[in-house]
Amino acid sequence: MPEALWISFAFVLGLTVKAIGLPPLVGYLAAGFVLSGLSAATGLAIEATNVLEHIAHLGVLLLLFTVGLKLKLRSIISPEVIGGSLLHFGITCAVFTPGLYLLMELTWQTAFLLAIALSFSSTVLVAKVLETKRELRAFHGRVAIGILIMQDLIALVVMSLAAGQTPSQWALVVFGLPLLRPLLFRLLDASGHDELLVLLGLLLALVLGGLGFEAVGLSSELGALVLGAMLANHPRAQELAKSLWSVKEMFLVGFFLQIGIGGLPDGDALLFAAVALLVVPLKGVLFFFLLLAFRLRSRSSFLSALSLTNYSEFGLIVASVALPEWLVPLAITVALSFVVSAPVNRLSHAVYERFSARLARFESQRRHPDEQPISLGNTRLLVMGMGRTGSAAYDQLAHEEPLIKALDSDPAKVEKHQKEGRNVVFGDAEDISFWQGLHMPAVEAVILAMGDIEGKLIAARNLRKKGFTGYIVAHTLYADEAERIREAGADEAYLTMSETGVALASQVLHRNRQAPPPMENANA
Template sequence: MDLYLIILIAFIAGFAVKQIGLPPMLGYLFSGFVLFRFYGEQIDASLFDVLADLGITLLLFTIGLKVKIKDLVSTPVLAGAIAPMGSIIVIISGLFTLASTATAWLLFDVSIGMLALIAFSLSFSSTICIAKIFEEKGELKTRHGKVSLGILVIQDFAAVIFLVVAKGSIPEIWAIGLLLIIPGRILISEILNRAGHAELLPLAGFFLALGCYSLFEFCGVKGDLGALLVGMLISGHPKSAELYKSLMNFKDFFLIGFFLAIGFSALPTGETWLLTGLLVMMIPVKFVLFFSVLILVGLRARAAFLSSLALMNFSEFGLIVLDIATDKNWISDQWLVAMALSISVSFIITSVVFKFAHVMFVKYKPLIVFFERKQTITDICTNPPIGANVLIVGMGRVGSSSYDSLKIVLGNKVWGVDADSDRAQSHKEAGRNVALADAEDGEFWGVINLNEVKLIMLALPSMEDMKNVIIQLKMKNYTGKIAAVTQYSDDAKKLEQYGADTVFNYQKEVGQGFAQESIALLVHVDNQ
């Protein structure tokens, strides 16, 4: 089957799903199953395996660029990774044991140890699915984003340990030399400094991600871990954000191969669909377990709720676990097919549900907050803006430049708001007043005297996030003005429909500003 036809089908499916407001990756999953159903024998799946491997490696590398090591040692992350995993193994293996004794279903004719292994495979959450969702919504650096990604990283370490034990092999003796990557960050930093801003920068990203992947594999350690760790090592580099952006499109393209490859696993039977249905029923169980643990360790109900909704899906790592089990003839290969289907369904559920996560929290807030402990980790806003007439939500490049311009006129009457603790700290060191808070959190707007705020400027990367902030402001009966900035004219129209008083097209405004500055320069020359 020609590659261009596969790409065409994937595009049509992704495009169709996008039109109904769902992530395109769900269309890629569906097209993978369709292609395998009708053209399975004509498709060389190895091509998509290569693309999938590239996509996963780049994804983990870019996640590393956004993760700080300090975020991994917090109580919510450690407890949220370890406790749910153990609970899921016990609960799900127990449910499967009951099902095997209550029915004559041959698929359950496996040992207790194998049931525990299957439950272990279900305890992991999908790094790919969750990272894509947070990335598209601009929530990687929010409280729930950091907690979720930290839990995923801990799960990846657990996956490495499992693979070492399951395959019966230990890392090579020279794997100790991998520790040299820590002082090697000096050389890596110099490479990035000298790479410039053109095509060499993303190529340097490929070199680092794939190079460390190969190096770790050579030493008998999971290569994906190498890509993740090198990303974490350079996460504080001045070019890390630029490197992240330069790799985004490459990563997204290669990940299409991953979603297509899931559909190429095998064709399901009627019995497999029944088993898939049983596995999917475990998704709410995962949500409850994650939510319970995160609440118990003191996370606020909102952060625990959003993190749990993201983490309740199944991981592609489950396929690796069951693939090893089927290769050793421990279980039927129908388990592998059922896992592939369950992962696909869990991706769909997570993507659809999380799209409305913030609205769901607002709607069911009294019920959700009921479970919150009295002593919680304070993360609403440790430094609320005082006496602010103008708030700039999102202190990236656009927000920062807007802040600097307004401060000349308004002084301390202008404040910034950002959910990224590292960015907020850097702004503090630069002398800017920036409140550390998630503007989509309705409780944040409750700690501010909105009667004093005359203008709120939204400079967030995601149109969906700006929409949610506007909704929160309307619910708080905010009567001031709302301005937003976006790159695309169609998003501008949507934001105005949601309630923004004015929306600036980023590309257009930059062009106009550049022209005005240039004309002023020309007039100055003429006057001379």
């Protein structure tokens, strides 16, 4: 039974690489290659069946959907994303095409299509790595994801042209999707917190986004991403992402297994993959200098570029349509780039710190607006996270303390609060560079009201690292999370539901004290 072998090898090798400090996905890739070698050595029929291919595809769709749930389109549509992605694509194709043509004696068309396939970076790997490090919402994470989305759109155009197909006339219906947002918001509100919420996520990612976009001649991957992005501004978007986490992780194991099980390469394929692997650092170098040209700091440019220094599964999709004879060499190339890129990115912050002095020399004197240092001036009270809890805390405190300010990582939410008269500025507590540029000389107390436990932990640790000795208070749903927040440096972490119960009881007691005593029954 091949399914039993897939699961067994994936678990054993995933656990093995995790024990030595590597991401489990490296083990899943290794498991695929081991199974492929075992099949070749023993004659056992261990191959990527339709079931595994379908599971792998579902995993990719769910990953892109959850990435979409965390995307704010306003932060993606920016010069560094659009300009950086288009310039990188153009320069890469201009350099790789003649090189492949001359060195490998290919036709110009084949060399050009190969150059296109090698120009993309992996949406799956980058999103997975950034998500694992809790950096999807950090500035460099948003830049990397934005560039990947642009690359995916370019890949979709290339695939359509190479296949001689164009989207159907019904594809124009996609432009009307924003009109469905109120309905989707209502469905999300009505789905509760249990299995219906999971089913809604699967419906949107796989049915409406996946099959729906395929039905009109568009990419299912793009559909899943778009449907997720449509819900990104809903207050329960992160809850939906968390509810899909286990399902997505399980299906993504199939994606990484599928790459390895695809078959062992011959000598020429291995040579091609080895040369391509030696060249892949040039992708990162080009990204680094292009992002510097758009006024990003060296740190953000380096972290974004390093995460994009790999080859893409979209290159395999392009090859399956336009260059089927190159599918195996490209699969090995992509897999090897994953094996190298995943552990390197895990050490990205340490690597930058080691070379920061040299890299900083390339910075522009002008800073990107999102990377300007933040000074809180004479602010005495700071609220971090302006969702429902943070907004309520801000409004209550603002009546008594005029020197109050709030931070939030969502530019759209910041703009909304500013229009409503609140003193809110953009700041992402999960972005290390934010803490490096934060000045808070007069702050006496900080409220951590972010929805994500990791954000609260990072904020508490960095506040104490900056030497802040004032009062830090947070809220959470679970007792174990409250203990972690206190250990990170907070003075107190209140349990949201417990405090809600205390507040309700206080209201009842307050009312009873004010109400007149009930009159005794005259007939008693």
